[in-house]
Amino acid sequence: MEYDVVIGIEIHCELKTKSKMFSSSPVSFGQTANSCVNEIDLGHPGTMPCVNKGAVEQAIKACTALHLEIDPVLKFDRKNYYYADLPKGFQITQQFYPIGKNGYIEIETSKGKKKVRINRIHMEEDTAKQFHLNDGTLIDFNRAGTPLIEIVSEPDMTNGEEAAAYVEALRQTLYYLGVSDVKMEEGSMRCDVNISLMPKGATEYGVKNEIKNLNSISNVQKAIDFEISRQSKILDEGGIIEQATRRFDEATKSTILMRLKEGNVDYKFFPEPNIVPIRLENAWIKQIQDSLPELPEARKNRYAVEYGLSAYDINVLIANKELSEFYEEIMKTCKNAKLACNWTITELQAWLSKNNITLQECKAKPQDIAEMVNMIENGIISGKQAKEVFEDVMKGSSPSKIVEEKGLKQVSDTSLIEALIKETLDEQPQSIEDYRNGKDRAVGFLVGQVMKKSKGQANPAMTNQMIVEELNKRIK
Incomplete structure (x- = not known):
């Protein structure tokens, strides 16, 4: 059976700022574990977040470059998320009022240009990094609180090539803007791909599977190509696709089940009480937009x-x-x-x-x-x-x-080159005869001989032309 493939991508991109989203801790990579944190990052009681103005500026640049409508009122929400990588038990994000919405980016594919719509860009803080060992889990809070933007596409892509082109186009744009290092190998840009299949011509989307944390553009395409094949085979055999989260295994070039999903998690979002809405001045937004570099x-x-x-x-x-x-x-x-x-x-x-x-x-x-x-x-x-x-x-x-x-200066003196050519032709009568018989390779041989005599300094193009002229004189 033929299937229509539906692909949407969520990209988390760390913003290039000196300090974190809601604290004064430095943003760093490769530093000693837990050396770039403070009380806010660790969720200590009584601590209050403070919005990073530089992160907002970077987000506005990204929204502008990707043609999104910017919301001049900055609002944050609380996402309740009880897990070890978020010590305070919730994440500050923008669930209801993203900083930008309804944008697009054009991508290059083998079939020409294509416009991929962008649903939204919202700001949030990153989580800590976990290291799972055989006998436990270690946590590095250096990454906790790093400013992020999440770029959510519409499900406009239909194959791995388009998805890879979309990620590359975003990577280039954000890199040229200077809003992020976009180093996927370091985790400053991470991709989650949602993919589903439905019978050709159908209007109702199939059950989606999410492939988490793809760390290179080539892996985006490989993971999608594998997942299309995997889901097609299940559907062809009369099976059912279960909603699940998967990861890509580079060694086997396949996706591996992480966990099944039974619907959407209820994070019990509500407005962040510790950050009042902030109205951004139109003049400030315009100043940022007018200063964008060439994309x-x-x-x-x-x-x-x-x-x-x-x-x-x-x-x-x-x-x-x-x-x-x-x-x-x-x-x-x-x-x-x-x-x-x-x-x-x-x-x-x-x-x-x-x-x-x-x-x-x-x-x-x-x-x-x-x-x-x-x-x-x-x-x-x-x-x-x-x-x-x-x-x-x-x-x-x-x-x-x-x-x-x-002494590498090229010799372009015609009289000197002419003398070397005549000397060479006098020494190579067989080459003249070969040329007379239509063997054009004789010219290349003679050029090489003249170049030797000139110690590589004769002008090759001029030498080639003058040899042909001299040969034509001699074979008449």
Whole structure:
């Protein structure tokens, strides 16, 4: 039987702030367990929450970039949740009045662009982190109280590819905004996927299963693809899908049952009594919105128009904000956008990977790479010579100084190249005969011989053209 697949995604994203959502404790990652907490995080009696203005500002940026309507009245609710990772026995969230609602984001799929609606964005505090051992559970409260936004999509996705594209589009947008590190491997961005199947053409949704805490975009797609297959098989065999929470196992590339659900949990939400409603000034909201940086979609369009790059090149650059900004610095003094792009996304990234360092750690300056690319463009050095120059540029040296010291300047003197060509042809009569018989590879061989004689300094393109001209004279 054919099925329609219905997918909705909830994304929890930690906001990039110095302190927590309702306390002055520092936000940190990788610090000593329970070293970044205070009385509010630990739920001590008599402590009062205080809203983090910076977190609200970050949430407004996210809402604006994702086209959501912003509620100018900030209200919080209490979610009663008695569990070890919430010491005070409840979570402060925004159940009834989210800061933003009714937005969307456009994603790129193999079938073209698609708009995925966003139901809401609400603010809340994160829980503590638990470490389950064989003989007990350890809790680190450093994460407790970290500011979060939860982004809830509408069930607009129909396969793993679309879901992965949606998560990647959100990740890029939030990253460019600077509202979050969006490091899924560190837990600063976490995905819960809801998926259900229904007979083709049906209007009533099937029973959903939730896949919790997916920690990479590739795992989002793999988990969904597996779950579609699993649920399809059960339905084809006449079985019933039970509402459940599952997790993705990377080793087996499958989803594993965590627990069954018998309906929605009643968290007994009610307005948070310790935080009065806060009216946000329209001028303040507008000031935040007017200061948004350039977003990925706008940058993609600009690269296509301003630099004439291909969709592939643009996507590679945009996927890495630091790399994109490095390329922009190169282009401030570089003439050839495509050539600069090739060196940036291929040679530069390969060198960083080979040497196991980040772009921020390398000593190369964008203007030096621009100078090197201009040297290639102007025929001062060849592409082959540039590879040798590039190695030293990546160590912090100046291209012009490298070319001067190593004698790498490309020879474009036609009289000198002509003399080398005639000398080579006189030594290689068989190559002339091969060319006469239509064997074009003879030209490449002769170019190589001239390059040897010039110690690699002859202009390859000019040499190739002049050899062909000389050969045509000799075979007449």
